[in-house]
Each structure stands twice: as structure tokens, then as C-alpha cells.
Amino acid sequence: MDVLSDAIAAMRTGRPHSSRTVKSAPWGVRFPASDGAGFHVVLQGTAWLLRPGAADPVRLGPGDVVFLAHGYGHGLADAPDTPLQDAELAPDGSWPALPDPGPASGERTLLLCGAYQLSRARAHPLLSELPPFVHIPARVGTYPRLRAAVDLLGAELADPSPGSDSIVPALLDTLLVYLLRTWWIQERPERTGGTGTMSEQKRMEGPGGWAGALRDPAVTAALQAIHREPSRPWTVEELGAEAGLSRAAFARRFTTLVGQPPLAYLTWWRMTTAGRLLREADTPLRAVAERSGYTSEFSFAKAFKREYGMPPGQYRRRVSRTG
Structure with a gap:
């Protein structure tokens, strides 16, 4: 698997969810913080994104996408001064239908919203380095694959047919990859209108960080x-x-872009892989140790406890009770 796919697989738990909702002004909803990630797409009309701690709301037009990588609480409304009604995630982690505060008499807004269940215990830097709110404005001719995934998902939710229960989660997984690829890998227009600060943008686009790592052929080959x-x-x-x-040139470049030396990242990824194997399958501990690069269960258990604070067997029992 490639690095981006691996990073998603390592954090993802459960099934993603989505909903397609039509709202008429005035409307406003306050989404609480969550452990996962989510997105909003304005298919028709306009909406305002209200961010905690931010002075200015962000206007969203038709085709605009907002990705919330860290599950921060936020508001969505037809206007910045519209009162917000609290919403809660459903027990399965899905976004609820937005509460309707009144008769359908105002300007209509068509929204596509989704939620991903993610584990933050071993957050990969590809996700943890993202700003709280990624705003991808609609521009003619930009991000055609992302736009195609949004269109397919919206159409499937608008007109469910046999097989939709399989198609929708697959499209949501596809959309997540395109969202991350759009931010990290593909050429992006200037983002001065986005929701990150200018310092965040400069850090992401500078010589360091995972944006640089994924654009550097040498570091990408090693990853x-x-x-x-x-x-x-x-x-x-x-x-x-x-x-x-050369050894020295590679070590310097890798450490600068990835944020840690090559063998430190290797150990971190081995332990992340081991944790996923223990969560998702009944693979014998010896096999988990071998797949994580350890020749003995003892050395593996010692390294695992150093990373997770508990032996692998105890970790497996704990996550099986809470999963």
C-alpha cells in the first residue's frame, strides 16, 4: 500500500456515514466536537461556517468543500447571526438530519455532510498536521476527481438504488482520499481564502512537513x-x-521533511501496524511480532509496551472490550 492509503487505514474504525439535506432560511446548527473527522459540501445555495475561536465566519458557496480533520466543534448556518440549534451525532457516528427551525420559506441550501470514525491513539502526521478546517473553494477546472466523487455520492444519496449500502461507504472512502490528496499532493491554487492561518499555510507549503515529504521523490521512495x-x-x-x-544526505533530507529520523519513523510505523493488527484480527502474537519486524515475542512485547504503556495481549483485550 502507498503511504496515504496506509495512513488512512491505520486510523479508520467503523463505517463512514453521510446525509444529503435541504434547508430553507433561517436555519443554523451547532455540531459538537467528535473523535472522528467530517466534511460539508454545499451543493446548492450558500452557507456560513462558524468556527470556535475565530473572529470571522467563512462563506461557503456552491461546490465549496470543508474538511474537519480533527473533529472540532463548529456551526453551520444560512447567515452568521442566525441562532444555532444543538445537534448530536447518532449512536452509529453518523451526522444527524439538520433540525428545521421553521417553515420552508427562505433561500434553499442543499448540503452534503459526512463523518468518518477515526482512532486518535496513533494519529499519522498526514492527518495530525492538517489545520483544524480545510476549505477547498469551488473553482472552474480544479480538482476534477474530487468533484466527480462529490457528484457521485450526492446522486447516490438523492436516489438510492439496489447496492447503495455498498456504494455509499466506498464513495465516502474515495472522497476522503481525494480530500487528503487535494491538500497534500496535488497542485493547489493559493489558499489565502481558506480557513487556515497564513502561518499554517506557509508551514505546510515550505520545505518541511508532509507536503514536502510527499512531493520529494527520494523521501517518497523511502517511505x-x-x-x-x-x-x-x-x-x-x-x-x-x-x-x-548517500546515507548522510538521505538522513538529513528525511529528518527535515518527515520530522523524525528514518529508523525512528520505521519503529513508529511498525508499532502502529502492530496496534492495527491487534485491533482488527485474531492474529497470533508471534505472527504480529514477525509482521512488525521482530524476531521474538519477547522483544516485540517489550517494544510494544514502551510505545503503548501495556503489553500487546492486554492491549488486545482492552480494545476488544471497547470496540
Whole structure:
């Protein structure tokens, strides 16, 4: 698997959910903070995004997308001064239907909203480095794949047909990848109208950070090697050879862009992989240790406890009770 797909798979739990809602002004809803991530798309009409701690609301027009990577509480309304009604997530983690505060007499807004259930215990930097609110404005000719995924999802929710229960989660997973790819990998227009601060934008677009890592062919080659074979006893020299660089040059570039040395990231990813295996399957501990790059259960258990604060067997029992 590639790095972006691996990062999503490592954090995702449960099934994603979405809803398509028509609102008529005046309307406003306050979404609470959650453990997952979510998005809003304005299909028709306009809406205002109200962010806690931010002085200015953000106007959303037709086709605008907002991605909330960290599950922060926020408001969505037809106007900045419209009173908000509290909303709660359903027990399955889905966004509720937005409460209707009155008769359908005002300007109509068509919204597409979705929620992803994610584990924050081992948040990959690809997600943890995102700003609280990613605003992707609609511009003619930009992000055609993201727009196509939004159109397909909206059409499927508007007119469910046989197979929709399988198609909608798949489209939601596809949309999540396109959202992250749009921010991290693809060429982006200037984002001075987005919801991140200018300092956040400069940090993301500068020489460091995962935006730089995923755009750097040498570092990307090494990351792909690690994710392809996490159990291999990699050395810095071998990873540098994958990157086509000398040991010293590779170590400097990798550390600058990724934020930690190559072998430190390798260990972190091995432990993240081990945690996912323990959560999702009944794989024997010996097999988990081998797939995580350890030749003995003892050395694996010692490393795992150092990362998670408990032995792997106890971790498996705990997550099985709470999962």
C-alpha cells in the first residue's frame, strides 16, 4: 500500500456515514466536537461556517468543500447571526438530519455532510498536521476527481438504488482520499481564502512537513519502501539506496521533511501496524511480532509496551472490550 492509503487505514474504525439535506432560511446548527473527522459540501445555495475561536465566519458557496480533520466543534448556518440549534451525532457516528427551525420559506441550501470514525491513539502526521478546517473553494477546472466523487455520492444519496449500502461507504472512502490528496499532493491554487492561518499555510507549503515529504521523490521512495516491507530490518544505508542518495544526505533530507529520523519513523510505523493488527484480527502474537519486524515475542512485547504503556495481549483485550 502507498503511504496515504496506509495512513488512512491505520486510523479508520467503523463505517463512514453521510446525509444529503435541504434547508430553507433561517436555519443554523451547532455540531459538537467528535473523535472522528467530517466534511460539508454545499451543493446548492450558500452557507456560513462558524468556527470556535475565530473572529470571522467563512462563506461557503456552491461546490465549496470543508474538511474537519480533527473533529472540532463548529456551526453551520444560512447567515452568521442566525441562532444555532444543538445537534448530536447518532449512536452509529453518523451526522444527524439538520433540525428545521421553521417553515420552508427562505433561500434553499442543499448540503452534503459526512463523518468518518477515526482512532486518535496513533494519529499519522498526514492527518495530525492538517489545520483544524480545510476549505477547498469551488473553482472552474480544479480538482476534477474530487468533484466527480462529490457528484457521485450526492446522486447516490438523492436516489438510492439496489447496492447503495455498498456504494455509499466506498464513495465516502474515495472522497476522503481525494480530500487528503487535494491538500497534500496535488497542485493547489493559493489558499489565502481558506480557513487556515497564513502561518499554517506557509508551514505546510515550505520545505518541511508532509507536503514536502510527499512531493520529494527520494523521501517518497523511502517511505514507500518502509510501508511496503515494515518487517524488513532496514538500515539507513538501505533506505538511502532506495532513495538514490548517500546515507548522510538521505538522513538529513528525511529528518527535515518527515520530522523524525528514518529508523525512528520505521519503529513508529511498525508499532502502529502492530496496534492495527491487534485491533482488527485474531492474529497470533508471534505472527504480529514477525509482521512488525521482530524476531521474538519477547522483544516485540517489550517494544510494544514502551510505545503503548501495556503489553500487546492486554492491549488486545482492552480494545476488544471497547470496540
